[in-house]
Amino acid sequence: MKNALAWRYATQKYDPTKKISADDMTEILEAINSAPTSYGLQPFKLIHVKSPELRDQLRAASYDQSPVTDASDLVVFTVNRNIENQHIDSYMQRIVEVRDVERERLNRFQENIVGVLSTLNSAELVAWNAKQAYIGLGFGLVMAAHLGIDSTPMEGFNKERYDEILGLTDDHSILVLTFGYRSDEDHTQHHKKVRKTLDQLVTIK
Numbered sequence: 031m032k033n034a035l036a037w038r039y040a041t042q043k044y045d046p047t048k049k050i051s052a053d054d055m056t057e058i059l060e061a062i063n064s065a066p067t068s069y070g071l072q073p074f075k076l077i078h079v080k081s082p083e084l085r086d087q088l089r090a091a092s093y094d095q096s097p098v099t100d101a102s103d104l105v106v107f108t109v110n111r112n113i114e115n116q117h118i119d120s121y122m123q124r125i126v127e128v129r130d131v132e133r134e135r136l137n138r139f140q141e142n143i144v145g146v147l148s149t150l151n152s153a154e155l156v157a158w159n160a161k162q163a164y165i166g167l168g169f170g171l172v173m174a175a176h177l178g179i180d181s182t183p184m185e186g187f188n189k190e191r192y193d194e195i196l197g198l199t200d201d202h203s204i205l206v207l208t209f210g211y212r213s214d215e216d217h218t219q220h221h222k223k224v225r226k227t228l229d230q231l232v233t234i235k
């Protein structure tokens with residue numbers, strides 16, 4: 031794992047001829063889906079954009095960053111703009127299915143979640159949802175590296191424009207993650223990784 035984390039980097043130029051297998055892509059999506067989230071709510075969704083036409087439009091809304099069209103696969107993370115009771119209900123229903131518990135036993139848990147989230151305005155809710163999505167992003171990055179697949183996390187895009195291109199109204203685009211295989215010509219793969227020393231990062235008290 032240590033080697034995989036040292037090997038990965040935010041890929042700037044992909045080899046557009048190299049494609050990820052469907053099995054590997056599923057494994058990455060499952061890793062994102064396995065990330066922990068507050069209350070287990072998973073308040074984000076993924077759009078796996080396969081249409082080349084849409085990817086061309088998204089690139090234009092991403093400061094022309096080439097990974098948007100040249101990576102094998104592109105996933106957009108989206109979050110809800112508002113609290114969706116329906117979303118919380120379906121989460122409760124999923125717990126019932128998976129754990130075989132009575133629905134009524136979850137009422138207190140549901141009230142607790144609704145109580146906390148209803149204190150947030152739309153911008154705060156988007157920020158809270160986004161925090162959860164970033165954990166998923168991390169899991170996707172690590173799984174890709176583990177599989178020897180290159181990736182690029184991206185926030186550098188026009189989020190409102192993405193929403194228009196993808197036809198989103200209730201949901202809001204917040205993050206992009208591309209996957210594929212690096213081009214030999216991507217010189218950034220040879221850059222040394224710049225990170226804090228552990229002493230700079232960690233304080234012992």
Ligand SMILES: Cc1cc2nc3c(=O)[nH]c(=O)nc-3n(C[C@H](O)[C@H](O)[C@H](O)COP(=O)(O)O)c2cc1C
Pocket residue numbers: 038039040041042095182183184185186187223
């Ligand atoms: C949330 C997030 C957003 C990022 N947005 C972009 C982006 O839009 N374009 C890009 O080329 N790199 C982007 N990066 C990559 C970072 O610049 C990169 O991870 C950082 O410089 C560390 O380098 P490394 O990942 O190659 O080790 C983003 C990274 C993260 C975590």
